[in-house]
Amino acid sequence: MPLLPRRFERLKSVLNHRMADLTVLLEHVEKPHNLSAILRSCDAVGALEAHAVSFDGRTRTFNSTAQGSQKWVPLHDHPDTETAIRHLKAKGFRLYGTHLGVDAKDYRECDFTGPTAFVLGAEKWGLTDQARDLMDEALFIPMRGMVQSLNVSVATATLLFEALRQRQVAGLAPTQGEGLKPEQYQQLLFEWSYPEVARWCREQERPYPALSEEGELMEELPRTVKLRC
Template sequence: MTPERFHKIKSVLQHRQTSLTVVTDGVHKTQNLSALLRTADAVGLDTVHVSLDDKGQYQLHRRTSGGSGQWVDVVLHEQTTQAVSTLRNSGFTICAAHFSAQATNYYDYDFSQPTAIILGAEKPGISDEIAHLADHHLIIPMFGMVESYNVSVAAAIILSEAMRQRVENDLYNQNQMTRHAFDRKLFRWCYPKLADFCDSNNIAYPALDKDGGIIYSEQWTQNVKAINQRE
């Protein structure tokens, strides 16, 4: 871990938007999910919520995702309704990309507030149940013959507008994580294998110095020795 890479990772993490997320409803093609996740990382999303397919599976296309699965947390749900309920209880406004009589243009919505954007698969869109649960319906204006955008393209269009508004409102310069959550994620991003070791053995992460070097305290070293002796 070079100091340059550490400070790059730290800067990216400081701009993460925990109050903006995407929820997929019936989106199961690996390339679509991977492209969506790549866009989410570029925009600075911390988390994306994904509904599992009928087989309870979730998979990314490595080339399309560009490694973004390492930087964006993916929360899996058996049903999209579970994600909606969890996010609403956490204070998110639920917006669905869905054409209806009540729908408004996506750029007229205020994305500076905590928002969850639900996106469905290209042909069927979101389910009627999810459309009913949403607080707002958003549409992307179209002037061609096709009836819809690809889901990953729709995500990029909407999230780009959300990013523009949040930059305008200076939200990217406001750390949205608690100190504890920030420090844990910073360590995990820098040292994922060591973070896995600590988590699996229920020990705290070691501290980091100002340039990302690991500070091996005597207590942490003793804990590791005790673990190795048990094995």
């Protein structure tokens, strides 16, 4: 089925608000409900992608809570915590680890307007000692009740929306695609618009065809490929 103009405009609208400099790293967060809720929150605020370190041999699953958000927010796997943290720091992220410690700051006192990665741990144990030692800053969400912490997916949503709020106040929240590099924006727009054609292009090791302003393919493709649209 051809891509409808209103669908193309919707895809562009979402990409216009995506932020490549806001992400989360999940250490041993395994429950499908929590993973699904976290990716849904990432999608809601405009985070481009998420990262995870999982236990060996665990198959990752999502449930209906995700509402399909795993299609729009890729979850990148890393073999271990140190590798994941090194990867994010090499990309310029400042890492904020959630744990109760003597040096931890109230999350509302932190500045999330720069490249920010929130690092959250497993549902029962929180972050490992290794992860805590590698954080740039420790933070916590104040509790007024009997429990000391929020569910990991709720904590993630709280932090992500605070980062978005700060960026909106500072006039740094993207609205016209400035949260992505131009080539990254165009690549994602094509892959979101024509995922099957994009897959074929990658298999053929050829560049993606250009798109018109209305989202139409500007190149004649083999009939078998066009049928995938």
